[in-house]
Each structure stands twice: as structure tokens, then as C-alpha cells.
Amino acid sequence: MLTRKSIRRNVTQTVALIERNVFFELRFKLVLFTSFLNPFIQIAMPLIIFGAIFSISGDYSFGYWSGETYLLFLLIAFCTQFLRRIVENFRQLFFREKFWKTLQALMVAPINRYVLLFGILISEMILLSIPFTFFLVLTIFIFPIPILNLLIVLGLFFCLAIFFGSLGLIVAVLIVTREGTYRIVKIGLTFLYWLSCVSYPLQIFPEIVQSVILLNPLYYFIDLIRIIWLMGIDYNLAISYLSPLHIIMVSFFTILLPIFSVVLFNVFYKKYGITGY
Amino acid sequence: MALRGIKMGNNENFNSEYDIEIFNLTKIYKIKGKKKEIKALDNINFKVKKGEILGLLGPNGAGKTTIVSILTTLIQPTSGSAKVLGRDILNNKRFVKENVGLMLGGDMIYYRLTGYRNLRFFSKIYNIKDYDKKINDISEKLNLTEWLNQYVENYSAGMKVKLALARVLLIDPKILFLDEPMLGLDPKIAKSIVDMLMKFNKTIFLTSHQMNIVESLCDRIAFLREGNIIKVDSKENFKNFIKAGAKIQINVSDNRKNDLIKTLNNLKFVDDLKVENENIFFVLGSESNYPSLFEAISKFPITKFKEIETDLDDVFIKLSS
Numbered sequence: 164m165l166t167r168k169s170i171r172r173n174v175t176q177t178v179a180l181i182e183r184n185v186f187f188e189l190r191f192k193l194v195l196f197t198s199f200l201n202p203f204i205q206i207a208m209p210l211i212i213f214g215a216i217f218s219i220s221g222d223y224s225f226g227y228w229s230g231e232t233y234l235l236f237l238l239i240a241f242c243t244q245f246l247r248r249i250v251e252n253f254r255q256l257f258f259r260e261k262f263w264k265t266l267q268a269l270m271v272a273p274i275n276r277y278v279l280l281f282g283i284l285i286s287e288m289i290l291l292s293i294p295f296t297f298f299l300v301l302t303i304f305i306f307p308i309p310i311l312n313l314l315i316v317l318g319l320f321f322c323l324a325i326f327f328g329s330l331g332l333i334v335a336v337l338i339v340t341r342e343g344t345y346r347i348v349k350i351g352l353t354f355l356y357w358l359s360c361v362s363y364p365l366q367i368f369p370e371i372v373q374s375v376i377l378l379n380p381l382y383y384f385i386d387l388i389r390i391i392w393l394m395g396i397d398y399n400l401a402i403s404y405l406s407p408l409h410i411i412m413v414s415f416f417t418i419l420l421p422i423f424s425v426v427l428f429n430v431f432y433k434k435y436g437i438t439g440y
Numbered sequence: 441m442a443l444r445g446i447k448m449g450n451n452e453n454f455n456s457e458y459d460i461e462i463f464n465l466t467k468i469y470k471i472k473g474k475k476k477e478i479k480a481l482d483n484i485n486f487k488v489k490k491g492e493i494l495g496l497l498g499p500n501g502a503g504k505t506t507i508v509s510i511l512t513t514l515i516q517p518t519s520g521s522a523k524v525l526g527r528d529i530l531n532n533k534r535f536v537k538e539n540v541g542l543m544l545g546g547d548m549i550y551y552r553l554t555g556y557r558n559l560r561f562f563s564k565i566y567n568i569k570d571y572d573k574k575i576n577d578i579s580e581k582l583n584l585t586e587w588l589n590q591y592v593e594n595y596s597a598g599m600k601v602k603l604a605l606a607r608v609l610l611i612d613p614k615i616l617f618l619d620e621p622m623l624g625l626d627p628k629i630a631k632s633i634v635d636m637l638m639k640f641n642k643t644i645f646l647t648s649h650q651m652n653i654v655e656s657l658c659d660r661i662a663f664l665r666e667g668n669i670i671k672v673d674s675k676e677n678f679k680n681f682i683k684a685g686a687k688i689q690i691n692v693s694d695n696r697k698n699d700l701i702k703t704l705n706n707l708k709f710v711d712d713l714k715v716e717n718e719n720i721f722f723v724l725g726s727e728s729n730y731p732s733l734f735e736a737i738s739k740f741p742i743t744k745f746k747e748i749e750t751d752l753d754d755v756f757i758k759l760s761s
Binding site for chain 1 (some may be wrong): 512513514515516534537538540542544547548549550551552553557560561562564565566567591607
């Protein structure tokens with residue numbers, strides 16, 4: 164049962180995890196700095212390619228992806244890419260903790276798994292906040308958005324971070340307990356990202372692929388963020404692509420996935436313990 | 441009787457005189473791919489009294505760390521049960537986690553953080569109030585103060601062990617589980633830590649291969665071999681166990697050495713005969729065999745005859761084999 168004391172303890176533990184992770188990363192500042200630079204290099208190529216395509220064919224469009232909005236797709240995709248790193252960072256962190264033998268120190272401590280999830284998640288969000296904010300501000304600058312829509316978008320990005328954090332915890336427990344299975348899960352994650360329409364519209368894919376994409380929860384997170392943003396640009400166009408399924412899927416997975424990931428963590432850890440070190 | 445602040449909340453027996461109770465504990469590891477099972481612990485039973493310091497000895501792979509891991513909730517037993525501070529460990533994991541401290545040698549500390557950051561992190565995880573003062577106190581006792589703001593990766597092996605010990609002492613647990621706590625420490629620091637641990641007046645469960653540490657720190661010793669408890673007794677009784685057969689060193693003139701060895705080998709009450717350079721060592725079955733021994737060796741020009749004091753190393757070697 165949650166009491167004031169237990170809430171205070173959970174908050175203190177979450178802050179401790181945040182501090183620890185931030186100081187881990189600050190140990191090698193140059194690595195952190197170059198990780199911020201990478202996205203700027205990565206975005207250059209698609210910008211050039213899409214710019215060229217749309218300059219040749221100005222009325223070219225798929226769904227709401229057009230010469231006017233492709234840049235919005237790209238910028239939101241890059242903001243999403245930053246958050247996607249949370250999954251990989253969870254994997255790295257638990258992998259290191261396993262070999263440092265510090266994981267035992269955490270597992271033997273009276274620490275709630277939700278604290279573990281949110282402590283690491285928030286620290287990752289803090290570490291990613293500098294480049295993320297840069298791209299977000301750039302997107303706002305190019306595609307101005309009403310403050311209410313912006314707040315909704317920020318909320319949705321937070322939900323997306325929870326989604327990625329939960330995926331991260333699932334990957335983390337596999338790394339700790341069944342390291343071999345991680346490779347299989349990684350293939351699954353690759354498909355999850357490919358079929359999320361992160362920087363392309365759904366309509367560009369053949370119908371059979373579209374029906375698979377519509378089963379992918381990640382697609383709804385990204386598409387909903389774009390639709391809300393687009394509402395500030397072309398409300399009628401945006402609203403025509405919004406479906407109740409967007410809201411249902413985003414809400415469902417924001418709540419369900421963290422619970423599932425914590426349950427999975429506990430079940431796997433109890434069954435297999437720490438293996439492979 | 442003081443219950444050390446344990447809350448009375450269910451029907452389990454908190455008045456037990458034991459802090460640790462182990463009942464028929466078995467742990468089987470499955471070896472992946474080989475369809476093979478290893479019995480790391482085989483129906484173990486023993487108890488540790490409140491405030492007692494118990495040393496768990498045994499050769500590598502005997503199951504010492506498995507016991508510690510089960511008692512600290514890191515792994516699950518295959519069968520059997522155990523109680524820590526009167527509560528079943530499987531049904532009271534949170535309680536156990538809040539009341540035990542585990543140290544695995546110089547591990548369980550973050551090399552990428554400074555010593556202070558490590559201690560601060562664990563203080564917050566264990567919800568320790570006024571942690572800065574406690575960090576300073578413990579660091580001072582362990583001579584860590586000057587190193588607190590250095591990254592742990594720059595510490596010597598001994599310094600890492602000290603920091604690991606500081607981490608576990610900081611959380612002030614009711615039971616300390618120390619797995620090889622003095623590994624890599626010089627004798628002076630090891631002694632100061634032993635003195636410090638003895639003053640803590642806590643239940644300590646210690647595993648170590650350093651017999652001098654076990655001898656000076658522990659009240660009782662449990663010896664584990666191939667997952668079985670061979671003997672649980674006081675350290676004095678452990679030594680007497682060997683002393684029942686006195687350990688003897690004999691030196692003889694070189695030209696008669698082989699004859700003496702042959703003679704000794706023929707005596708039924710002589711065991712574990714070993715030759716190291718000019719020294720001959722053996723264990724005498726019992727003190728009552730002395731007259732027969734003297735009679736047998738009287739014809740040899742003995743240059744040295746010495747009864748060697750038994751230490752825990754001898755016990756370890758004897759019980760391991």
C-alpha cells in the first residue's frame with residue numbers, strides 16, 4: 164500500500180538512480196558530447212534527398228506526407244529517435260551492471276522495480292534532453308504550434324518515453340537472465356521500428372504491409388504526435404487522419420507496457436537469476 | 441528481550457534466539473545444454489544465533505556463495521526453507537532486503553563513480569538519514585576519507601574492498617553477510633577491520649579462505665563441502681578435532697631418512713606422512729600412541745622432534761580432502 168513514507172522513499176530512490184546515471188555518463192564527457200552530435204549528421208542526408216524529391220515533384224503526396232509536411236515528419240522522427248535510444252541505453256546499463264557485479268547490490272536492496280524503471284527512464288530523458296530540446300525547438304520554429312497542442316505533444320512524447328523505457332526494461336531483464344534470447348528480441352525490435360512509419364506515411368506501403376503496421380503500437384504514438392502537430396498547420400487535414408484507435412492504443416500501451424515489463428522482470432529474475440557473467 | 445526494532449506483525453516467531461535458521465535447504469543448478477544438474481546445496485540445516493559471528497568455510501565450489509545468495513534473496517532455493525530474523529525469506533523478501541547487508545569481496549561498487557558518490561547512492565537507496573555524517577564517520581574509521589572524491593577505478597584492490605565494506609556498514613543492517621571481505625587487504629588494515637567488526641555487535645555471516653581472519657573473528661565455524669555441511673562447531677572444537685591426532689615434525693640424519701620414512705609408514709597410527717626437504721611431517725592417531733612411536737624411532741639419530749600447533753589451515757585441508 165502506498166503511504167506517505169513509501170512515496171517519499173520511492174522518490175528518494177528514483178532521485179538516487181537519476182543522479183547515479185547522470186554521473187556515470189559525465190565520467191566520459193566527450194562520449195556524451197559526440198552522442199549529441201550524431202543526430203545532426205544523420206539528419207543531413209534524408210533532408211537533402213527528400214528536399215530534392217519534393218523540389219522536382221511539388222504536388223507529390225501520400226496521406227498527409229507532402230512537400231509541405233515532409234520536414235515535420237523528419238523532425239518528429241528525429242525527436243523519436245532520441246527517445247528510441249532509451250531502449251539501447253537500458254540494455255547497455257544492465258549489461259554493464261551485470262559484469263560490474265553491481266546489479267546484485269541493487270537486487271539485494273529494498274528497491275521497487277517501478278522505481279528502477281522510472282529512475283533510469285528519467286535519467287535517460289535528462290541526458291537526452293539537450294539534443295531533443297534542440298530538435299523540438301527547431302520543429303516549433305519551422306512549424307509553429309499552439310501552446311495547448313504543444314503541451315499535448317510533450318505529453319505524448321513522455322508517453323512514448325515510457326513506452327521505450329518499458330521496452331528497455333524487457334530487454335534489460337533478458338540481458339540479465341537470458342542473454343542469448345536478446346538477439347531474437349532485437350530482430351523483433353528492428354521490425355517494430357521499421358513498421359512504425361517513423362519518417363514515412365502509412366500510405367506509402369503496400370496494403371498488406373499497412374495492415375501489419377496497424378498492429379504496431381509504436382505507429383500510433385508517432386502518428387498521433389504528428390497529427391496533433393499538424394492540427395496547428397492544417398486542422399481539417401489533420402483531423403481526417405485522427406482515429407479513436409490512436410487514443411486507445413497510446414493510452415493502453417502507456418499504462419499496460421510498464422506493468423507488463425515489471426511483471427516480466429520479476430518473473431524472469433525469479434526463475435533464472437543473473438546468468439552469464 | 442530486545443527485538444532490535446523488528447515490528448510484530450504476523451504469527452512468526454520473532455523471539456527466536458536465532459537470527460538465521462536454515463531447514464533442509466537444497467539448490468540444484470541446471471547446466472544449460474548438457475542436460476546435467478549440479479547439487480550446489482544438499483539438504484543443509486544449521487542456525488546462527490543472534491549476535492554470533494559464524495564463519496562458513498569450504499573449498500572452492502562448495503556452495504558458500506550459494507547459501508549467502510539464497511539468504512540475501514538473490515536466488516531462490518530449489519527446496520527447503522530459511523528464516524532471517526524469524527521470518528521466512530521467500531515470503532518476506534522486502535523485510536529481508538531491508539535488514540541484511542551483503543558484501544561480495546571488492547565488488548558491488550561502481551568504478552565509474554567516486555567513492556563518495558557510491559556511498560551517497562546507496563544511502564539514498566536504503567533511505568539513510570543524515571548520510572553525509574555517517575559517510576564521514578565510516579570513511580574515517582576505514583581510512584578512506586582522502587580517497588572519497590576519487591573515481592573508484594583509481595583505487596587499489598584493498599581500497600575497493602574497504603569501500604565495499606563501507607557501503608555495507610553504512611546501511612547498518614541487522615545481519616552482515618560478508619563474502620571474502622578481507623581479500624587483498626594488508627594484515628594491518630585487515631586487523632583493524634576485524635577489530636571494527638567485532639565492536640559492531642551484530643550477527644555476521646562470513647565466508648573466507650583467510651583462516652587467520654576466521655580464527656580471530658568468528659565464534660563458530662561451519663564447514664561446507666560439495667554442498668553438504670560437514671561440521672558446525674566452535675573454532676576451539678574445530679582445532680581439537682585435528683588435535684585428536686597430533687601433528688608431528690621429525691628431522692633425522694640424511695643417511696637414515698628413507699629408513700625412517702619406511703618405519704613410519706609401517707606404523708598403523710601414523711597418517712598423512714609428508715616429506716618436505718629434510719623435514720618429515722605426519723599426524724599421530726592419538727596421544728596414547730606416543731610410547732609406541734618413541735619405541736619405533738628410538739633406533740634413529742633424530743635431530744629434531746616437534747609437535748606443531750594445529751591451526752585452522754590444517755582443519756581446512758583435512759576437511760576439504
